[in-house]
Amino acid sequence: MRVLGVDPGLTRCGVGVVEGVAGRPLTMLGVGVVRTPADADLGHRLVALERGLEQWLDEHRPEYVAVERVFSQHNVRTVMGTAQASAVALLCASRRGIPVALHTPSEVKAAVTGSGRADKAQVGAMVTRLLRLAAPPKPADAADALALAICHIWRAPAQNRLQQAVALHTAHATKGRTA
Template identity: 85%
Template sequence: MRVLGVDPGLTRCGVGVVDGTAGRPLRMVAVGVVRTPADAEVPQRLVGIERGIEEWLDEHRPEAVAVERVFSQHNVRTVMGTAQASAVAMLCAARRGLPVALHTPSEVKAAVSGSGRADKAQVAAMVTRLLRLDAPPRPADAADALALAICHIWRAPALNRLQQARRLHSAKGPVR
């Protein structure tokens, strides 16, 4: 499975593509950051993010897109920008009919490090180790995008079984 991980942000939107399946060694395909100028208006920044993500989708042809679920922060401006960048990533994937999965930061941290409270350095170190890289990806947004892709590859089989069970249950109607 090839997954594009997206760590959303208005100034730096981390992107990373990972190939692999659960229980097998993973391979980094590409990693980077879509950048927009901090002094640009938000609509132009969103267009820049859209163009960047579309380029990544065109070039790497992922089978799924994993996006960090926006969580409440103290700074409303920051969370709004993150949510807007996240929506752009989801829209780009949806246009292509790609499945989109949202993972919380603690889910991603737990998946790659074993602890939902891991710090950025621990996550970057584990991404480096899991993908057998020479050095941690920089900036941290890039490492976080790879961690999202890894998390999704490892969680996708369980999520698919859960979705199938829900569909089967709803098709049978209420249990009496």
């Protein structure tokens, strides 16, 4: 499974590609940050972000895109920028028919460190260890993007089984009502 992780942000949008399957060693295929100038017009920043993400999709051809789910913060301006960047990532993937999964920050932290309250340094250290890297990816947005991809690889099989079970239950329940 090849996953592009996206840590959305308007100024720095972390991106990382990881390949592998749950229970086996994972491989980092690329990591970086798509940057936009803070003083540019919002529309131009969103277009620049789209172009950057499209380049990553073209180069790495992921099967899935994992995006950090936007959560409420105290700074509304930060939340808006994060939500807008997240929407661009969703749009780019959906336009290509690539499934998108949203993962909460605590879900990602728990997946890679064992604790949903881990700090950025702990996440970076575990990403470095799990991907057998020489040093933690910089900036933290890049490490977070890799953590999102790892989280998705490890959690996707369980999520797929759960979705199949719900669909099967729904089908049986519906069949019982129509009979």
